[in-house]
Each structure stands twice: as structure tokens, then as C-alpha cells.
Amino acid sequence: MSNKQKILVLGSSGFLGKKVVSLLSNSNYLIDFCDIKPEKNLNNFFNMEINDFLEFKNFNLEEYSYIVDVATVLPYKNDKKELMKKNVDSVKNLISCNFNKNHQIIYVSSSGIYGNPNVLPISADTPFKTLDFYGESKLEAENLLVNSNLNYSIIRPKAILGNGRSGIFEVFFNLINRKLPIPLPNNGNQIMQFVDVIDVARMIEHLIVNNVCGIFPAAAPNFMSMNQYLENIEKVFDIRVRKLKLNAKIFQAIGNLLVYLKLTNFTKWHFGGYSYSSYFDPNWKPDGFKYKFSSLDTFLKTGETYLKK
Numbered sequence: 423m424s425n426k427q428k429i430l431v432l433g434s435s436g437f438l439g440k441k442v443v444s445l446l447s448n449s450n451y452l453i454d455f456c457d458i459k460p461e462k463n464l465n466n467f468f469n470m471e472i473n474d475f476l477e478f479k480n481f482n483l484e485e486y487s488y489i490v491d492v493a494t495v496l497p498y499k500n501d502k503k504e505l506m507k508k509n510v511d512s513v514k515n516l517i518s519c520n521f522n523k524n525h526q527i528i529y530v531s532s533s534g535i536y537g538n539p540n541v542l543p544i545s546a547d548t549p550f551k552t553l554d555f556y557g558e559s560k561l562e563a564e565n566l567l568v569n570s571n572l573n574y575s576i577i578r579p580k581a582i583l584g585n586g587r588s589g590i591f592e593v594f595f596n597l598i599n600r601k602l603p604i605p606l607p608n609n610g611n612q613i614m615q616f617v618d619v620i621d622v623a624r625m626i627e628h629l630i631v632n633n634v635c636g637i638f639p640a641a642a643p644n645f646m647s648m649n650q651y652l653e654n655i656e657k658v659f660d661i662r663v664r665k666l667k668l669n670a671k672i673f674q675a676i677g678n679l680l681v682y683l684k685l686t687n688f689t690k691w692h693f694g695g696y697s698y699s700s701y702f703d704p705n706w707k708p709d710g711f712k713y714k715f716s717s718l719d720t721f722l723k724t725g726e727t728y729l730k731k
Contacts, residue, residue, distance in 0.1 A: 428452040429630070430486045432472050432512075433493025435459035438530065438582060441623035442492055449627070454486070457493070472512040481519045488630050491516065492530045494560075509559035510566070517570045527567065527574040528629055530622070533639065534691050535561040535578065536700070542613075543703040544639070554689040575629050577622065579640035580702070580717075583724040584619035590692055595728035598655065603666035607673035607697040610649035610665060615701040617642045618715040618723065628711045641702040644716030651721050658722055659729045670697040 429446060433439045435457035443464070446453055455461065456468040456475045468475050472493055476483075483489060494509055513529070536544055537551035552558045567574045583591060597604055617640045625640055652663045677693025680686040715723070 426452045427487040429488045430454045432456050432491045435461050439492045441619050445623050445627050473515050476515050483519045484522045488526050490528045506559050510562050513563040513566050529576050531564050531576050531578045532560045533578045533580050538698045543701050545703045553694045554691040575635050576637040577640050579622050580615045580617045582619050583616045583720045585727050587724050603664040605666050607668045607670040609667045611647050613647050613699040615641045615645035616717045616720045618720040621713050634708050638708050639702040642713050642717040644718050645701050
């Protein structure tokens with residue numbers, strides 16, 4: 423019988439999940455994987471919903487030393503019922519399971535729980551101020567963990583970027599590629615922070631290897647204003663970025679109206695979070711962890727997916 427510790431990765435087929443799988447598969451652990459999206463090249467893969475998997479296991483996870491939950495429903499379409507079912511109910515069922523005494527749950531949440539903070543940088547004492555159902559669902563899931571008697575770590579990432587990332591920044595870079603103007607609320611002066619998907623996966627690995635519990639952001643250093651990011655895009659890709667500078671409040675109001683009329687798949691978080699500065703205290707991170715990529719590195723890497731040099 424193997425003495426290796428066993429890890430369960432929930433959401434293993436997603437953008438972040440695949441990076442976590444790639445890192446942990448090269449380590450000295452036995453790993454089970456679970457996702458609704460099929461994967462042909464993984465052993466010990468369970469192609470099912472998390473809630474179905476937990477029921478299949480009879481809510482007994484005592485075989486696992488670490489449970490890594492990177493599964494999520496992203497905040498597109500603002501479907502409250504779907505968000506609550508997938509992001510909250512799965513955690514509610516997870517914490518009802520039986521665990522071995524040395525277990526650790528690593529849960530990937532979101533910086534969206536802070537909304538538009540009144541004071542920067544965001545610290546451990548910053549109040550929560552959600553802007554949409556997604557943020558509400560993540561905060562409710564966090565509270566379930568915090569109020570349990572389980573061993574846990576929570577990671578709150580800034581916008582996770584990297585090669586192949588889609589979502590709002592796919593729209594962003596496609597506008598640049600097509601030589602169409604980028605809407606810039608706040609005249610592009612808002613400071614934005616990103617994190618590379620590889621660094622989020624590395625942080626998860628770091629928490630496992632060092633058996634660290636706690637609550638941490640995942641937010642890369644060297645963050646800057648949107649105008650500065652775009653200036654670097656112009657230099658690196660030798661491309662002109664057209665800008666449509668807008669008042670932040672007007673941009674957010676228009677966005678909220680589109681959300682209300684259901685004329686967009688984006689949510690109030692996308693319009694509000696993009697309009698104003700938001701960044702974490704760079705000293706708030708797990709002991710011994712160092713980011714491999716800066717916010718600028720990450721932004722440029724993501725641009726490579728869409729922009730032609």
C-alpha cells in the first residue's frame with residue numbers, strides 16, 4: 423500500500439484547474455480529478471458534477487490529505503440561481519463530508535468580494551462590498567468554510583490572465599486587433615492588478631508543500647494604470663491602441679443599465695471593477711512565496727494570444 427499523500431482536485435479541467443493538474447502531477451502525490459468537462463488524458467478522473475462526486479463518495483473524503491477546489495461558475499450572464507447552486511451548494515456539501523484529521527481544503531475564491539474598496543491597498547481588514555451575484559456567491563462560500571471546524575486556506579485572486587485566457591480581456595484584445603477604440607473609464611488612470619494563472623497554481627502548490635493555512639490574495643507585483651499597460655502593448659506589439667476615454671460614473675451607469683436590460687453577458691462587477699483602481703497590499707502573501715510573473719508580464723502574455731507582433 424502506498425504511503426503517498428492523496429490530493430483531490432475539483433474543477434480540474436478549467437483554465438486554472440489545468441495548470442494545477444500540470445504542477446501537481448509532477449509531484450510526489452496521488453491525485454484524483456473531478457470536472458464536468460471530460461478529460462481523456464488523466465487517470466483517476468471523475469467526469470461528474472462536484473455534488474454528484476461527493477454523493478458518489480458517500481460524503482467520505484477521509485482518503486484525501488488535501489482537497490483543492492478551483493471549480494467555479496464565472497460571473498457571465500449574472501445567473502443567480504446557477505451561481506448559488508454551483509459556487510455555494512458545492513461548498514456546503516463539501517464541508518459536510520468526513521475528512522481525515524490531517525486534511526486541508528484549499529478554496530479559490532475571488533477579489534470580487536471587495537467590489538470597489540474605499541481605501542487602497544486592499545488589506546486583511548478591508549470590508550467586503552460585493553457588486554454582483556458572483557461576488558455574493560464566493561463570499562457566502564467563504565463564510566461556510568470560515569465558520570466550519572475544518573482546516574482551510576482561501577485564495578482571493580485578482581483577474582487571472584495568461585496565454586489562452588478568454589472572457590472580458592478577449593473582447594479587450596480583439597478590439598485592439600481590429601483597430602477599434604478601447605473604452606477607458608476614468609480616462610485610463612485607474613490602477614489595475616492581475617495575476618498569472620501559473621502563479622495561482624504555484625501558490626496552491628506552495629500551500630500544499632508547506633502545509634500552510636490562512637487567507638491570501640493572489641495578486642502580482644508591478645501593477646500600474648491601464649494607460650501604462652496599453653503603452654507597453656503598443657511598444658511590444660508595435661501596434662497603435664485607439665482609446666475612448668470616458669467618465670467612470672457614466673461608464674458604470676451605462677454598464678449597469680445593459681445588465682438590467684439583459685443586453686450583455688457581463689455583470690456589474692465587470693463594469694464597476696474596470697472603472698476604478700483596485701490592488702492588494704504587496705506584503706500580504708504566504709510566507710516564502712514569490713511571484714514568477716508581474717502584472718505587466720501577465721498582461722503582455724495574455725496579449726500574445728490575440729495580438730500579432
